[in-house]
Amino acid sequence: MTMLKTAMIQQKSYDDSGANLFRSEGMIREAAVSGASLVIMQELHTTRYFCQSEEAKLFDLAETIPGRSTEFFSGLASELGIVLVTSLFERRAPGICHNTAVVFERDGSVAGKYRKMHIPDDPGFYEKFYFTPGDTGFNPIRTSAGVLGVLVCWDQWYPEAARLMALAGAEILIYPTAIGWDPSDSAEEQKRQLEAWVTVQRGHAVANGIPLVAVNRVGLEGSHEKDKEGIIFWGNSFAAGPQGEILARGAEDAEEIVTVDLDMGRSEEVRRIWPFLRDRRIDAYGDILKRYRD
Amino acid sequence: MTMLKTAMIQQKSYDDSGANLFRSEGMIREAAVSGASLVIMQELHTTRYFCQSEEAKLFDLAETIPGRSTEFFSGLASELGIVLVTSLFERRAPGICHNTAVVFERDGSVAGKYRKMHIPDDPGFYEKFYFTPGDTGFNPIRTSAGVLGVLVCWDQWYPEAARLMALAGAEILIYPTAIGWDPSDSAEEQKRQLEAWVTVQRGHAVANGIPLVAVNRVGLEGSHEKDKEGIIFWGNSFAAGPQGEILARGAEDAEEIVTVDLDMGRSEEVRRIWPFLRDRRIDAYGDILKRYRD
Numbered sequence: 001m002t003m004l005k006t007a008m009i010q011q012k013s014y015d016d017s018g019a020n021l022f023r024s025e026g027m028i029r030e031a032a033v034s035g036a037s038l039v040i041m042q043e044l045h046t047t048r049y050f051c052q053s054e055e056a057k058l059f060d061l062a063e064t065i066p067g068r069s070t071e072f073f074s075g076l077a078s079e080l081g082i083v084l085v086t087s088l089f090e091r092r093a094p095g096i097c098h099n100t101a102v103v104f105e106r107d108g109s110v111a112g113k114y115r116k117m118h119i120p121d122d123p124g125f126y127e128k129f130y131f132t133p134g135d136t137g138f139n140p141i142r143t144s145a146g147v148l149g150v151l152v153c154w155d156q157w158y159p160e161a162a163r164l165m166a167l168a169g170a171e172i173l174i175y176p177t178a179i180g181w182d183p184s185d186s187a188e189e190q191k192r193q194l195e196a197w198v199t200v201q202r203g204h205a206v207a208n209g210i211p212l213v214a215v216n217r218v219g220l221e222g223s224h225e226k227d228k229e230g231i232i233f234w235g236n237s238f239a240a241g242p243q244g245e246i247l248a249r250g251a252e253d254a255e256e257i258v259t260v261d262l263d264m265g266r267s268e269e270v271r272r273i274w275p276f277l278r279d280r281r282i283d284a285y286g287d288i289l290k291r292y293r294d
Numbered sequence: 295m296t297m298l299k300t301a302m303i304q305q306k307s308y309d310d311s312g313a314n315l316f317r318s319e320g321m322i323r324e325a326a327v328s329g330a331s332l333v334i335m336q337e338l339h340t341t342r343y344f345c346q347s348e349e350a351k352l353f354d355l356a357e358t359i360p361g362r363s364t365e366f367f368s369g370l371a372s373e374l375g376i377v378l379v380t381s382l383f384e385r386r387a388p389g390i391c392h393n394t395a396v397v398f399e400r401d402g403s404v405a406g407k408y409r410k411m412h413i414p415d416d417p418g419f420y421e422k423f424y425f426t427p428g429d430t431g432f433n434p435i436r437t438s439a440g441v442l443g444v445l446v447c448w449d450q451w452y453p454e455a456a457r458l459m460a461l462a463g464a465e466i467l468i469y470p471t472a473i474g475w476d477p478s479d480s481a482e483e484q485k486r487q488l489e490a491w492v493t494v495q496r497g498h499a500v501a502n503g504i505p506l507v508a509v510n511r512v513g514l515e516g517s518h519e520k521d522k523e524g525i526i527f528w529g530n531s532f533a534a535g536p537q538g539e540i541l542a543r544g545a546e547d548a549e550e551i552v553t554v555d556l557d558m559g560r561s562e563e564v565r566r567i568w569p570f571l572r573d574r575r576i577d578a579y580g581d582i583l584k585r586y587r588d
Contacts, residue, residue: 138581169588192537282585285458293462293463
């Protein structure tokens with residue numbers, strides 16, 4: 001049995017980027033001390049979730065890759081000997097920025113990066129203003145901790161993204177995330193949304209027979225816009241096994257290092273009893289490439 | 295609000311086909327009396343689940359479409375004024391049989407049929423012996439009860455099938471099913487399997503923003519093979535809304551007419567707040583059509 005000790009860093013966020021980095025560093029060190037060899041950060045963890053409004057000056061938050069954040073996290077990965085999944089606001093060129101996950105190998109080198117392919121845009125989540133859709137495609141990143149199918153947040157609603165990662169050999173699906181409630185929604189709607197988010201991802205684990213880890217931020221972040229309270233990020237970072245079974249789940253309202261031992265041999269067993277990949281009707285899937293079949 | 299009263303007919307099965315038909319008729323009549331306008335049967339409901347062993351003589355169970363079963367159910371749909379989803383063992387030609395869903399309009403006409411596209415084959419479910427993979431593709435069936443994305447059992451593990459139905463305008467996903475436990479599996483494994491089955495389907499509802507109904511058989515059906523106990527079909531027929539929320543769920547161990555009022559206007563609301571279809575990266579999905587990306 002090959003167990004992979006994995007830690008999810010579920011954080012609140014501060015206005016000051018330095019405070020975020022300091023807090024992240026402390027939690028990453030604690031996770032490493034507890035024996036985690038794979039540590040995963042939430043989406044855009046170096047800053048508050050700035051996409052709650054569209055403001056040109058906020059592009060100042062973007063940074064080059066490599067740059068100051070990659071230098072910082074590279075050093076940490078190397079010192080602690082961990083594989084580290086980070087999520088950064090990448091400045092690629094004037095007018096081209098991305099929401100980019102960067103994965104560091106335990107020697108501090110960059111194992112690979114992934115630029116968020118599906119970009120959301122709805123009230124409070126104005127990401128289409130900030131992020132150019134990714135051009136990396138859906139390719140997993142090879143590391144000493146396994147072949148990582150790293151995707152980001154909105155991607156988690158798309159079975160296509162998970163499937164493409166699995167078909168390319170991903171051994172685990174990983175989603176740094178920033179999702180929460182609109183305080184004005186009813187308690188019933190909030191419950192449906194949270195459970196839908198957990199459920200669709202558990203479904204990806206089932207459909208592909210591989211484990212899945214989602215790491216979300218937590219706590220209220222106020223809006224700069226008038227008459228808007230902001231977003232209550234709902235935490236609930238979780239890990240599921242290859243049958244979608246919940247293995248670990250974080251708090252809804254508190255910072256937490258959520259750790260889980262992933263049995264990386266389990267997928268082989270599950271794909272033998274449920275050989276879904278064997279029976280895919282690739283001869284009949286062509287219209288998946290259409291916007292709509294009308 | 296357009297409510298669609300839907301009934302799932304979750305049955306045990308008898309050796310005698312006449313007994314099955316008699317029982318089905320009684321339950322369908324009861325569902326219609328209770329006001330259901332859409333009634334959905336489990337997979338291969340006219341017989342026991344004969345795929346537990348590979349026996350050439352069992353091809354005698356197959357029947358033409360149209361044929362005696364379609365005549366029977368057509369008459370029932372017409373008499374009761376219901377849309378009726380049935381699941382039959384279709385004999386198409388010598389050596390070509392299908393696992394086929396036939397949908398009857400409330401006037402008794404055939405609204406459409408769907409031949410199971412994904413065919414399983416694992417111990418106790420030897421379907422590749424009996425069923426030629428379908429050639430209907432993934433096309434929903436238009437009825438007075440809505441545009442029905444009718445799929446069958448093993449299809450339910452494939453996000454591609456659900457997506458293709460949704461892209462073609464399906465307003466609801468429907469899965470006649472025959473799934474159960476191997477009595478020799480541990481209680482933990484049995485629990486994981488049942489929940490995986492529910493979860494992956496709820497995930498399809500979420501990913502596509504449409505409701506979903508799965509109808510499963512129930513009860514132990516013994517095997518004809520030596521040293522095999524058979525399959526305990528796990529019931530649990532259920533309906534989920536377009537956020538994957540469970541709306542109704544049947545018993546694990548008893549026959550039941552599970553009814554649910556589906557709010558067919560809800561999808562419009564859900565797809566406005568979660569516009570997943572808007573952001574699909576169809577430019578980057580090409581490799582979905584590959585067996586594996588190696």
